[in-house]
Amino acid sequence: MIVGVPREVKEHEYRVSLLPVGVEELTRAGHQVLIERGAGVGSGIADADYERSGANLCDAAPEIWARAELVVKVKEPQPHEWPLMRPGQHVFTYFHFAASETLTRAVIDSKITAIAYETLAAQDGQLRLLTPMSEVAGRMSIQEGAKYLERPQEGRGILLGGVPGVEPAHITVLGGGVVGSNAAKVAAGFGASVFVLDTSLERLRYLDDVMPQNVTTVFSDRHTIVDQLARADLVVGAVLIRGARAPRLVKRSDLALMKQGSVIVDVAVDQGGCVETTLPTTHGEPTFIIDGVVHYCVANMPGAVGRTSTYALCNVTFPYVLHIAERGLQHAAAENPGLVSAVDVHAGHVTHPAVAETFGLPCVAFS
Ligand SMILES: NC(=O)c1ccc[n+]([C@@H]2O[C@H](COP(=O)([O-])OP(=O)(O)OC[C@H]3O[C@@H](n4cnc5c(N)ncnc54)[C@H](O)[C@@H]3O)[C@@H](O)[C@H]2O)c1
16 A cells, blocks of 8 residues: 655644654555655654655655555645545544534545544544543643743743742643543642542542542532632643534633633644634644633644654554555454544545534444
8 A cells, every 4th residue: 555644734733643663664564655755854753764764755745645545644634735635545644523614524525534533442432542642732731831821921920839838820620531631640740739620420530549639520510610710720621522522611701700811721622622712723823812811722732742742643543554554444444443433534425423413414334
């Protein structure tokens, strides 16, 4: 199979979807790997490293899109990539369809097979390909929140851990999954006073067992959310309902309850955000302020720490890339049913129930 890796083109996206070791394994197995020149530079991987591992370097992305049977990417295809997608081509990447009807329709019209990292559920139900990026984004959310709480960045001028005699920051984490638990762990390490809200009592029980003393678990409902918003210096949005738009837990009118200069880091922005005022931002211009509340809503947070993120991502995606290349998607999906859950759009039809429901489109099972 011909596997293609175009350079990521989303603003300030420094990740790449394949490591040199992956190129070596694919070529050893008899596949051809096309890599766009400069694709690995943002992650500290030189063209020569890929070449040594057996890749063919291409000068421009259109050549890769034209030749590759399987295109492996990191972020969803950007508008100027849409005309390059070819019917029957497999594209394996993060799509986050629920956040964009325009993208969804462009992918349906292109008749590619969209294999979405974020909906690939392993046999135990875990979203394996979302996990490492959620770990990165969760840890980063506190790093970024701490920065924007500083006064020169328009924040309240709060040090997360406080100092002896001065109380630490109050941090509210909405959703105690992978992002939320990583955020809570780092925030607790800084000495902040951390509150994690979730609707899953099982999850709250687990977090209560493993988290340090300065992390409190709270059942998530409208009253507890409103109570937390009034007390929080930093709110981290970390909820997820698989394949669906994030529930809007913080309404626009709720901002009036929050302190001036408090910060919201809505990590769930890639699924539409769990805060009504969330709008996707970029690493170039990561924040905006509404009603005195700083909003940080970068949709590709891990992109900023490209090297860490590239290695973390490729560690989990590569076995699927190799499997699809070796067996073809149909056989690979039959042997590994998790792959079926990742096929969100196929041959002009939505094949994932949650994506179909989000846009009121018919769902045709992938087989
Ligand atoms: N912005 C970025 O760069 C970036 C990076 C990685 C992940 N993400 C996004 O972060 C979000 C969270 O991902 P995750 O891996 O932690 O998901 P997860 O499934 O591990 O956790 C989500 C949690 O939200 C909880 N939840 C659902 N409804 C809730 C509610 N009403 N109140 C409180 N909790 C609720 C669930 O019970 C679950 O524990 C996703 O939207 C994901 O796409 C964004």
